[in-house]
Amino acid sequence: MPLIPIGTSARGVSRWLVFVVMLVMGLIAVLLSLAMGSMDIGMPEVFRSLFVAEQTTEARVVHEIRLPRVLCGFITGGMLALAGALMQVLLRNPLAEPYVLGVSGGAAVFALAGMLIGLGTAWISVGAFIGAFVSMLLVFLLSRLGGDWNPLRILLTGIVVAAGWSAVISLLLVTSPAGQLHGMLFWLMGDLSYARYSHWYGLILIAVLLACMPLARALNLLVQGELQAASLGVSVLRLQYFIYFAAALLTAMAVMQAGSIGFVGLVIPHLVRLLFGSDHRLLLPVSVLAGGSLLVIADGLARTVIAPQQLPVGVLTAMIGVPLFLLLLQTTSMRQKP
Amino acid sequence: MSLLETRSLSVAIGDLVLCRNLDLRLQAGQCWGLLGANGIGKTTLLHTLAGLRPAQSGEILVDGVHLTDLDRRSVARKLGMLFQDSRDTFPATVMETVLGGRFPHLSPWKLETGGDRGIAAVSLELVGLSDLHYRQVNTLSGGERRRLALATLFTQSPDLFLLDEPTNHLDLHHQITLLNLVTERVTRNDGGVLMSLHDVNLVMRFCSHAMLMIDADTVVTGPVADVIDSNTLSRLYRHTIREVSDNGRRYYFPE
Numbered sequence: 001m002p003l004i005p006i007g008t009s010a011r012g013v014s015r016w017l018v019f020v021v022m023l024v025m026g027l028i029a030v031l032l033s034l035a036m037g038s039m040d041i042g043m044p045e046v047f048r049s050l051f052v053a054e055q056t057t058e059a060r061v062v063h064e065i066r067l068p069r070v071l072c073g074f075i076t077g078g079m080l081a082l083a084g085a086l087m088q089v090l091l092r093n094p095l096a097e098p099y100v101l102g103v104s105g106g107a108a109v110f111a112l113a114g115m116l117i118g119l120g121t122a123w124i125s126v127g128a129f130i131g132a133f134v135s136m137l138l139v140f141l142l143s144r145l146g147g148d149w150n151p152l153r154i155l156l157t158g159i160v161v162a163a164g165w166s167a168v169i170s171l172l173l174v175t176s177p178a179g180q181l182h183g184m185l186f187w188l189m190g191d192l193s194y195a196r197y198s199h200w201y202g203l204i205l206i207a208v209l210l211a212c213m214p215l216a217r218a219l220n221l222l223v224q225g226e227l228q229a230a231s232l233g234v235s236v237l238r239l240q241y242f243i244y245f246a247a248a249l250l251t252a253m254a255v256m257q258a259g260s261i262g263f264v265g266l267v268i269p270h271l272v273r274l275l276f277g278s279d280h281r282l283l284l285p286v287s288v289l290a291g292g293s294l295l296v297i298a299d300g301l302a303r304t305v306i307a308p309q310q311l312p313v314g315v316l317t318a319m320i321g322v323p324l325f326l327l328l329l330q331t332t333s334m335r336q337k338p
Numbered sequence: 339m340s341l342l343e344t345r346s347l348s349v350a351i352g353d354l355v356l357c358r359n360l361d362l363r364l365q366a367g368q369c370w371g372l373l374g375a376n377g378i379g380k381t382t383l384l385h386t387l388a389g390l391r392p393a394q395s396g397e398i399l400v401d402g403v404h405l406t407d408l409d410r411r412s413v414a415r416k417l418g419m420l421f422q423d424s425r426d427t428f429p430a431t432v433m434e435t436v437l438g439g440r441f442p443h444l445s446p447w448k449l450e451t452g453g454d455r456g457i458a459a460v461s462l463e464l465v466g467l468s469d470l471h472y473r474q475v476n477t478l479s480g481g482e483r484r485r486l487a488l489a490t491l492f493t494q495s496p497d498l499f500l501l502d503e504p505t506n507h508l509d510l511h512h513q514i515t516l517l518n519l520v521t522e523r524v525t526r527n528d529g530g531v532l533m534s535l536h537d538v539n540l541v542m543r544f545c546s547h548a549m550l551m552i553d554a555d556t557v558v559t560g561p562v563a564d565v566i567d568s569n570t571l572s573r574l575y576r577h578t579i580r581e582v583s584d585n586g587r588r589y590y591f592p593e
Contacts, residue, residue: 088428217441231388
């Protein structure tokens with residue numbers, strides 16, 4: 001039983017209420033994160049620098065350094081959570097996450113190779129995107145070759161391709177000069193310091209989310225199995241292609257910005273399910289907001305815990321997320337007992 | 339015009355042909371029982387008729403229209419399928435699951451209305467699950483799940499019901515009440531039923547017609563009184579089947 005079983009409620013109002021509450025929480029997370037960092041900037045200064053044009057050092061730090069990074073973080077977290085929720089439906093597997101099909105592995109191989117030959121950060125991001133895309137197409141074509149495209153086949157193909165990439169990653173790591181290892185490991189653990197903000201990035205997330213919304217009811221049925229969904233009127237194969245490419249695009253964009261940040265894509269959808277139930281009409285948008293919030297808070301901490309040094313944000317997402325998730329799992333399973 | 343018609347339909351899995359050149363005409367108001375030994379291809383045939391897997395050759399017409407010319411949503415308004423088993427990977431409530439039956443009737447942006455919920459609630463009441471609207475599906479018993487799947491089908495409300503062993507997991511009381519429910523509802527609405535069953539006596543009791551899959555080339559179809567007798571059944575199950583009569587009804591039991 002979800003903690004707040006919205007899916008069972010007769011009123012559409014409560015869905016909107018949950019969405020608005022999560023939106024407000026997302027905004028609070030963004031503001032909190034803007035106040036975090038090695039330089040001490042309080043909430044009043046954050047507000048002033050956002051809404052009053054000033055040329056103080058604080059205002060410039062907030063505007064030019066923190067805001068782009070926080071926005072990038074929020075969008076990346078949202079993308080990962082949305083991609084995770086979609087992958088879990090596509091593969092009908094609660095253990096699925098955005099990286100399960102080797103998209104991040106492909107990206108990592110290209111990105112690390114880029115670092116090894118000394119490319120600039122912008123080119124490393126481009127390399128990661130290309131790697132992600134190559135891997136996505138590879139898995140798609142390999143799993144499609146046999147004719148019968150089903151979740152188990154996609155999953156096995158993806159996992160094997162991912163294993164291949166991870167061998168290449170290890171090879172690159174052991175053969176790299178020691179001076180570059182630190183940067184590489186940061187990239188692998190997920191790190192927002194390479195991220196470059198652009199409006200496109202946010203628009204793509206919103207566009208994919210909006211494209212998913214009219215399909216959300218079909219996703220609810222696909223979870224019950226392809227045959228059941230088809231017999232209730234879902235065009236299953238078309239829907240699966242859409243999910244695959246939407247999730248892969250989101251993952252590729254996220255990996256390009258921030259490397260492979262773990263945990264968000266796996267656990268945020270489950271967290272939202274535990275809280276509000278499995279209706280994808282609510283699950284998808286709320287996952288985006290929750291994933292974004294988790295990532296900006298984690299990134300804020302990553303910048304401050306051992307400031308002026310920074311931690312990879314991927315470490316922090318898990319450190320916050322693991323206890324939070326376990327607590328929620330305990331609470332809801334206690335309620336289930338009669 | 340037949341509700342469901344096949345013209346020299348052949349069904350195969352890979353190279354294994356399960357049924358060859360089947361001609362079938364299911365008219366509105368008829369209730370067909372599908373009998374056959376394990377693994378003979380009853381489920382595969384039902385899936386093919388529902389358009390869920392391609393036929394090897396031949397044609398399937400629903401209300402005179404080729405099944406392949408219809409999109410999935412239109413198909414789902416015309417025929418609905420009860421599967422042998424159901425699965426749940428992620429939590430869902432009974433009400434959410436039953437509302438899935440409204441999918442082919444709603445456009446993508448529309449929310450379910452009170453009317454849709456009303457239809458779903460009535461369906462749950464029919465199968466005796468009205469106390470369980472907000473229960474998680476994974477806490478239901480096998481029989482309750484079966485009734486839930488049937489309620490979803492009632493909510494979908496297609497003209498033709500394709501049922502794959504609908505009595506699985508059901509106790510004797512529910513077997514009879516639910517089959518009564520299905521056949522009454524369908525014949526009242528000028529619909530049709532085709533259901534696979536392993537209990538010949540249920541076919542005798544509820545069906546007007548029967549289809550006996552003996553082997554790929556021998557599929558016997560016709561009114562129950564004409565096609566079911568102990569000889570054909572013995573051939574069908576490769577086991578001696580005896581007939582007894584009581585109160586003018588014929589019953590069959592294995593030797």
